[in-house]
Amino acid sequence: MFHSRVYREQRTSGDGLAMPALEVDASIEAFRGGDVQKAIETARKVCEAYPDHVDGWMMLGVYLKEAKRWQEAEACLMQSMRLEPSNPSVHNNLGNLLKLLGRLDEAENRYRRACRLAPEELDYQLNLGRHLMIQGKEDEGLGLLQEASRQHNQRWECKHALGIAYLQFFALEKAEACFRQVLELNPANAEAYANLGSSLVCQNRHHEAKQVLEQAIGINPFLPQPYWNLSIIFLREGNYENGWGFHEWRRKLPGYLERVDPLKEWNGRDLKDRTLLLRAEQGLGDTLQFIRYLPLAKKRVGKLILECQAELVDLLADFSGVDEIVERDGQCIVYDEALPLLSLPWVLGLKNEFREEAVPYLGCYNKKNIAGKFRVGLAWSGSKQHAQDSLRSCQLGELEELRAIEDIEWVCLQKDGAQELESMNWPMEVSSLDNFQITRSVLENLDLLITVDTSVAHLAGAIGMPVWNLIQYSPDWRWGMNADKTCWYPGMRLFRQKVFRDWSQTIHEVASSLKNEIQQRVRE
DSSP: OOOOOOTTSOOBOTTSOBOOHHHHHHHHHHHHTTOHHHHHHHHHHHHHHOTTOHHHHHHHHHHHHHTTOHHHHHHHHHHHHHHOTTOHHHHHHHHHHHHHTTOHHHHHHHHHHHHHHOTTOHHHHHHHHHHHHHTTOHHHHHHHHHHHHHHTTTOHHHHHHHHHHHHHHTOHHHHHHHHHHHHHHOTTOHHHHHHHHHHHHHTTOHHHHHHHHHHHHHHOTTOHHHHHHHHHHHHHTTOHHHHHHHHGGGGGSTTOOOOSOGGGBOOSOOEEEEEEEEEOOSOHHHHHHHGGGHHHHHTTEEEEEEEEOGGGTTTTTTOTTOSEEEETTSSOOOOSEEEEGGGHHHHTTOSSOOOGGGOSOSOOOOOOOOSSSEEEEEEOOOOTTSTTHHHHOOOGGGGHHHHTOSSEEEEEOSTTOHHHHHHHTOOOEEOOOOSHHHHHHHHTTOSEEEEESSHHHHHHHHHTOOEEEEEOSSOOGGGOSSOSBOTTOTTEEEEEOSBTTBOHHHHHHHHHHHHHHHHHHHHO
């Protein structure tokens, strides 16, 4: 964890006093036993009694990071670095914290510093390699991890880090092989079972995935990743009774920013004279999908406030059942209890209740254009920040078969897509999609939207218009596994990718269906 000195050695502080070995051991044991608060209290006593104790400040910083007390954690680690700037473990732990905070360039600098100070330390090399992968410096990062694996062929840590890198690349067979090698070297490694499960889920091998994920839980029942992956399987398979419960483990995943005070968390009870705050989380599409449950929550509370992404505030301003819409992180909010938005189905005790009867719930689609060509909107990529954007998005050039279809007036629903259109010389109406209200207005003038799985698909579905959604081979949980329809949006048709990372068959199917739509329109 710390990669520092051996704590059981008594050390001498600047004033000649012996260092508190027993207190340090007690702090470490408390942390390993899961009692983070006790670990923090013990480490803090060490720092108060011995303010020059480098390892004490570092331990306290690490424990505070685990408690998600980010600012305090950084202050402690910085103090440790000030006391001993050449301590590689301090730089490594600072890198871990800064990575969690999204300060990736700073984290990279700390990891590189740790490697320079201790080039023989394998863990520092692995951390730098993993981090470079996250930053998009795949060639350097993967090269570091592959080299570490070659040099330390019997170290399971190398195989594990390389497997995670392959998983990030979605080189799924290579990732699977690495995790299986880890388990040969370290059969009781819960994280390896969990990551093996992830690779199998991405390959749609649910039966095998369930087995290894259950093994991970058997070894470490507190590890959130296997529960999260099981939630994906259950929800994909339509088992919402189990799926919503396991879905709550997302809040324990590393990197999840918990924004609900546990002491104020709503459990679904009646709050007739009190205020409930629902906090949006994850992507814009998630918010657009899950606001359908707000009227059900409103029945149990006196006042309902939705805190959502800035891009959606104006669109949702008049949404029925909400008393107030506020921008996320935009102001201080007075409330009694709170809940993450995607926890509503679980807290409300819902099972297979999609509220399809509520669709449309963001305005009613009433196509304004009557005469003229068949107007089709097109969106081909989502946010680059999405973990699986390389899988769900496609290149405009892959849609060339659609371009050849006659009697279509194409409309661009791809934000900032004008340059790509120009490079392909694809004539298409382009609007300034500055906000979701404008986007909704554009949708209302279309006969059909064809899109990859991104927020505009949810917006189109929520207004009840015809939308064809292109679904990646390993689908997001909400689209299930096989059907071409979804209970979430009655007007949506799903076109599924038949081969991993290959859209050709899917686009051909879309093109054939589009030709049939036009022929049907001519006959009418």
